[in-house]
Amino acid sequence: MNQDFSELIKYLDEKFAKIEQRFSKLFQIFATKQDLKESVENLSTKEDLNNLLNAVDAYAEKADTYFQEMVALAHKVDRHERWILQLAEKLGVKLEY
Numbered sequence: 001m002n003q004d005f006s007e008l009i010k011y012l013d014e015k016f017a018k019i020e021q022r023f024s025k026l027f028q029i030f031a032t033k034q035d036l037k038e039s040v041e042n043l044s045t046k047e048d049l050n051n052l053l054n055a056v057d058a059y060a061e062k063a064d065t066y067f068q069e070m071v072a073l074a075h076k077v078d079r080h081e082r083w084i085l086q087l088a089e090k091l092g093v094k095l096e097y
Contacts, residue, residue: 031039088095 085095
């Protein structure tokens, strides 16, 4: 009678070993509670987003000011160039570029 049960035990043991392997694979695939907690802790908050938007706005304002200054400087250089050309013409000096 023990022989009959030993075969059954061996068969069931193999089946349960296969099931255990499948479950161990599932545990490797799915996230644990700790993994989920760490992921939630690493999510960006509204404060992070606001800080980023404020930084972008500050940079955009500085860039806008810089571009306005460059336009004004370009006009100034153009005006100086016209004056130099007028002076050269009145003095009879030929300028080379």
